[in-house]
Amino acid sequence: MTTLRLTQYAGGGGCACKIPPGELDDLVAALACPLSQPVDPAAELLVGLEGGGDDAAVVRLDAERALVTTADFFTPVVDDPYDWGRIAAANALSDVYAMGGTPWAAVNLLAWPRETLPMDVAAEVLRGGRDVAHAAGCQVSGGHSVTDPEPKYGMSVVGIVHPDRMLRLDAAEPGRALTLTKPLGSGVLNARHKATGTVFPEAVAAMAALNGDASRAAVAAGIRAGTDVTGFGLLGHAYKLARASGVTVAIDASAVPFLADARRAVADGFVSGGTRRNLAWVEPHVDFGAAPEAERLLLADAQTSGGLLLAGEVPGHPVIGEVLPRGAAPVVVRA
Template sequence: MDELRSDDMPRLTQLAHGGGCACKIPPGELDSLVSSLSGRHGAAVDPALELMVGLDGGGDDAAVVRLDGERAIVTTADFFTPVVDDPYDWGRIAAANALSDVYAMGGTPVTAVNLLGWPRDALPLDVAARVLSGGRDVAHSAGCHVAGGHSVDDPEPKYGMSVVGVVHPDRMLRLDAAAPGLPLTLTKPLGTGVLNACHKATGTVFPEAVETMAALNRDASRAAVERGIRSGTDVTGFGLLGHAYKIARAAEVTVVVDSSAVPCLAGAREAVADGFVSGGTRRNLDWITPFTDFGSASGEERLLLADAQTSGGLLLAGELPGHPVIGEVRPRGRHPLVVRGRRRARN
């Protein structure tokens, strides 16, 4: 228990209607919202820089504008409600998640500002200071400056960062660069969503899940770029299959996922079986089901593959040594997504 907690202080996760990236607007609704802001409604007047990746890119993780032939700016913002009860850990996780959008584009974060919503009547500012300290420490470990930010009085606690990074214009990771014949690599195990749901309901702490969420995607991103990988995204609130579908849609390919090869955190399958599944995960599954050939995949497998992750790993169209290959990219077929189910043992 964090040293700032007292018996009469509410748990952070009990002050929010959801937690982490599971609180995202459902992906189908978000698609409709974003389409109303697409390029057909006009563009910036006399822009100072060329927009390389924006709203019309199919849902990439950040915006990218070109400075010159060698440099481009990556900009993003990400924040969410508490995913764990420890304020310092929540800050670490939220910062790693925000920085991940830059890594998911193949970039390097250089500066960040805090975004904080705080229920002043329910929680002391000392707790907020612990959240901000966690975010600062993770950003600093990434070599990223933290300089100020913005805060509001909010009945639900929320925290995250707006991050600016840099990337080489010709060495970006983006959704639409996936090509048939490439293997599919995942750099972190699944299961943070169901374990966070269990934590919220029971108070049980899952240290492996906390450290997985707080871990940076920096090394995997750098290695992917150095190996010439050019397509990828990070796996967050839309689940593995939701983000795989975004790749398939943008690149006009079919993505095949072998569920038996997908790594999972300890306890994740048990949490699904026990019913600790967020509404966000169920909405993810509803969204991708019409586009997916699930084959023999069970209902629990489907839920885990759609599990709304917080600060998940990178999903890359290419092989990255040290990380599992979980599928492949194929030419567009009948379904944008195909799942190979886990083999069941014979009696």
Template sequence: MSAIDPTPPLRRLTEMAHGGGCACKIPPGELEEAVAALAGQSHDSVIVGLDDGDDAAAVRVRDDLAVLSTADFFTPVVDDPFDWGRIAAANALSDIYAMGGEPVVAINLVGWPRDVLPYEMLREVLRGGLAVAQEAGCPVIGGHSVDDPEPKYGMAVTGTARPDRLLRNDAAVAGLPLTLTKPIGVGLLNNRHKSTGEVFEQAIASMTALNAEASRAALAAGVRAATDVTGFGLLGHLHKMMRASGTTARIDRAAVPLLEGAAAALADGFISGGTRRNLDWVRPHLAPADGVGEEDLLLLADAQTSGGLLVVGEVPGYPVIGEVLATGAELPAGAIAIV
């Protein structure tokens, strides 16, 4: 009688996740309701807290120095563990760059199904995270892990910035252009990857690219308002910024850059639940022009993982996708016109 191998075959990483990457975030409306009790805290040293849902907290420690703090982790967005580690690290570091800061130190955050996935795979995840952190010049020192039936990985990152040069959610000014520093569509390609196993190198390249250069270019251009585009999609993050700033925005749909293959993935129906929830949340604040259809809105609401910076102001070398407008009767604060 032949022996039976008791070791079950390894499952694809994305098969073990109910959602992929930032698409697994708690929907924005539900999240705001959950954390409402934490908002409004008053501390003299806090420059940026919870009130406007900014990318990182900022605490003044000297007149010329603010400490930034953030944490970000998520379920597997790709099957390759090294690439997942790289993507998760770039995504966590992005919050510091989105505030106009530089990362100083990071610690790992891990949930691992130790009875299902081998530690060799976890080492690859950590190695990928370290590779991107080293590219950013940010040491990774320690971390925290739990036994978890669903694999999760990310980082808590501490950075620094000048208090008078922070990039904030609430500092958008009417009359300035909107710049986007990475193409959108990774959510669609990631969902196709999860469903079919196809690998999209253009999506991996976008998600592992640091936002460091874009952040420094924005600061050099005198920008004061920015955010990064992640799980709430371009429309969700733009709405939050306009609402916090008391302004509105207009997007030129044709000017928004797309990753190769994203439009095809949309047409083939690879739309995540997170993307649909994003659109449901922001839809009451949208004013689409004639000719802007449901597929256009789903694309603009696509849940991104490690997306680019959405900047109020023109940043040389990156596309302008619209402009910030003053509020009015037809477009109240937070509204978005789409042409």
């Protein structure tokens, strides 16, 4: 089973296969129409499409509870089916953690080329997703599956959050430290894995790790602004946070942690199309100073199941910059 190269069955890989951020911005803007509202809504929408779209939608249940709902799925990012399932589940659950919430229940989303890939491989993918969700204390039951030329897997997740203790894109305040809870580099290492079959255990472990502890620590520390770092890279998600909050985000490049071998992968040319599209999208909004091309690509690297980017300091995680009053550029990269 593990001799199959799952990554060879997909044109893209992981969150690098997302719709390019500029195109997605236009698509979301077309939906965010204040004139279009539900008839007699059953719940108050607290977080929706404003500001370019947060990590999940949030609706109020009562004064102390709000429902968080999200969905996330992607093509294989690694060849091992169990690891792919673990990574995809951690990535979907991360949307709830990125809002400061707790995941309650999930259902599977599976697209499978059943005539070319055995169903027992699909079972391993589902087992990996189930095990990570259960480790998060999240129930998993059923879901939806379709036949598809490319394999895809993920989850739709529902969670709970206190309405006054959410993490959101538009709440970053000047004077706050900027914290990142996982190292960057999964995108270039996944690109190398797809091209060569080389396995990077540190990258797999990082992608499969849950963001739950970091999320709970952030909420307990009084942090109210944040997002997770996935397909749009650190720079893309920092730009979205700065744009929504009306601030400038300064990133100290020397403080940003990277996975081992990530710099070598860039030097050897293993850069996905998604990462290059990310860089092209953010370039007009970033003051790079003297940052070289390789550094820019790493900061824009399309992450899969990355860490949380938080406007505040969380013990045990590196501070990589700060939030400043809005300046000439929404994002500044400092040496």
